Amino acid sequence: MAREKTLTLKINGRRETATLPSHRTLLEALRGMGHVEVKSGCEKGDCGACAVLVDGAAVDSCLTLAWTVEGRAITTVAGLGDADSPHPLQQAFADTGAAQCGYCTPGLIVAAQSMLNDNPDPDEDDIRLALGGNLCRCTGYTKVFEAVGQAAMAMKARGGDS
Amino acid sequence: MLGEFDLEIPDSIEEALELLAADDAPAPLAGGTNMLVDMRAGGTRPERVVSLARLEGVRWIAERDGRIAVGGGTTVSDLLQDERIAEHGASLVGAARVFAGQMVRNTATVAGNVAYGSPAADLVPPLMALDAGVTLMSKSASRTVPLADYFTGYRQTVRKPDELIAEISWPKRGAGMADLFYKLARRKGDAITVTGVAVSLALAGGKCAGVRIALGAVAPVVMRARKAEAMLDGQAPDAALIEAAARQAAQECDPIDDVRASAEYRRHTVHMLVRRLVGQAVEHLR
Ligand SMILES: Cc1cc2nc3c(=O)[nH]c(=O)nc-3n(C[C@H](O)[C@H](O)[C@H](O)COP(=O)(O)OP(=O)(O)OC[C@H]3O[C@@H](n4cnc5c(N)ncnc54)[C@H](O)[C@@H]3O)c2cc1C
Numbered sequence: 001m002a003r004e005k006t007l008t009l010k011i012n013g014r015r016e017t018a019t020l021p022s023h024r025t026l027l028e029a030l031r032g033m034g035h036v037e038v039k040s041g042c043e044k045g046d047c048g049a050c051a052v053l054v055d056g057a058a059v060d061s062c063l064t065l066a067w068t069v070e071g072r073a074i075t076t077v078a079g080l081g082d083a084d085s086p087h088p089l090q091q092a093f094a095d096t097g098a099a100q101c102g103y104c105t106p107g108l109i110v111a112a113q114s115m116l117n118d119n120p121d122p123d124e125d126d127i128r129l130a131l132g133g134n135l136c137r138c139t140g141y142t143k144v145f146e147a148v149g150q151a152a153m154a155m156k157a158r159g160g161d162s
Numbered sequence: 163m164l165g166e167f168d169l170e171i172p173d174s175i176e177e178a179l180e181l182l183a184a185d186d187a188p189a190p191l192a193g194g195t196n197m198l199v200d201m202r203a204g205g206t207r208p209e210r211v212v213s214l215a216r217l218e219g220v221r222w223i224a225e226r227d228g229r230i231a232v233g234g235g236t237t238v239s240d241l242l243q244d245e246r247i248a249e250h251g252a253s254l255v256g257a258a259r260v261f262a263g264q265m266v267r268n269t270a271t272v273a274g275n276v277a278y279g280s281p282a283a284d285l286v287p288p289l290m291a292l293d294a295g296v297t298l299m300s301k302s303a304s305r306t307v308p309l310a311d312y313f314t315g316y317r318q319t320v321r322k323p324d325e326l327i328a329e330i331s332w333p334k335r336g337a338g339m340a341d342l343f344y345k346l347a348r349r350k351g352d353a354i355t356v357t358g359v360a361v362s363l364a365l366a367g368g369k370c371a372g373v374r375i376a377l378g379a380v381a382p383v384v385m386r387a388r389k390a391e392a393m394l395d396g397q398a399p400d401a402a403l404i405e406a407a408a409r410q411a412a413q414e415c416d417p418i419d420d421v422r423a424s425a426e427y428r429r430h431t432v433h434m435l436v437r438r439l440v441g442q443a444v445e446h447l448r
Contacts, residue, residue: 003166022169022211025198044199046352051265057239060265063198065191067169068215111264118243132351133263 007070011035012079020066026052027061030076037078037106048134051107052076058114077106080113089113092151100138108134112148122152164201168210173218175299179326181212183301187323188212192235193269196278223247231331234273238285241272250335253288253343253360260284260345263352273327276309279317282379287360288343290376290384292332299328313383339364340443344435355379356423357431361439363394365447370394375436380415380428387411390436399444408437
């Protein structure tokens, strides 16, 4: 039984190959492959900084073994949009000042997108429930909830794409 | 960093059971939200791990033979999005809503919550109050055990190393029945339970029937307060009786002091929460 194998991961729509040991977490794998927009925080599922989408649902990449997501669609915050063409969530976080040091922001945006995939019309309770696994230690959460609400409205207005 | 281990990722439950039948009994890994945390902390160091993450046909919810059944690989998030669970397990939905944060709920499985055997596992009190049964499957056999008999001691269960929890099911709920769960913790989200209470009962002709009171995090295992249940069964629940039953439940539990709360506080909160939840269930049905 091998303890190392070469696998193909589908990251932000591109296929990438890496040789990884069985105990490598998705977080370690992604950062090792240059996807450093995925942040490492507590490494035990408490803080949500490492959240990525796997087939559209946010998971803590620190508690996911890389081997188990072979072939699945992995999306990091950078896969949602970039500075030239920001995703509505990214735009709303910038507009409302929902990011301060920014370390928790990738995970918050990914968690918010995961919620919007199931529920494009969230109320404040839905937003709070969806973001309960993301810790921010600088700004607090009020502007974050505002940003997510704004983004949801913007996305609905333009027909729910992306 | 996690230590090294052999990892197999079967596609079918049959293959997984075949692997678990090996003499050296590899450890099953589902969502990993308990086990990978433990492994990283050095608490467990399995040599061989069988991941259940890619199994086909283990993540489902069904209604059959008068029961609601849930496949072992069903996630906590799945429970929040299903009408049948909402109708026949309001207390379970209540537990799922205060369970961890979204990312953990998206991977944490129902089987993992039960199998881990923590007295603070939040799905267990509601499932126990709903009279759930646990179906264990091995390569050669399958058996169903009442959840109330599943735990034998702190983090000890009746599961044999070659068995998997395939399914958890409970009788459908009807008119005149109510079930409620309350988790007392520091915060609503992402906090470990100090005291968890689930209550299920029916009211027929003004009298309580089928009373179940399940207590979490106040004994080595999630437990039923059977003497308190018996005080209510067959009786018309007035405030004095509910108070007496709640006091009895607090007597029956066996809490410890730990970083989250003292034993005395836990006992007090059992008294208060049982009184509140039984009262609310009765109110709701009147
Ligand atoms: C940040 C954080 C917050 C949390 N918050 C809560 C909370 O609020 N409430 C709560 O109750 N729990 C909480 N937990 C604990 C954990 O998420 C749950 O217990 C979860 O349900 C475990 O499921 P899993 O699929 O991740 O199990 P795993 O970690 O994969 O496995 C747990 C155990 O179950 C066994 N197992 C898994 N599947 C099966 C199966 N089908 N058959 C037999 N054995 C099996 C494994 O061998 C292991 O011993 C939290 C965890 C974290 C990291």
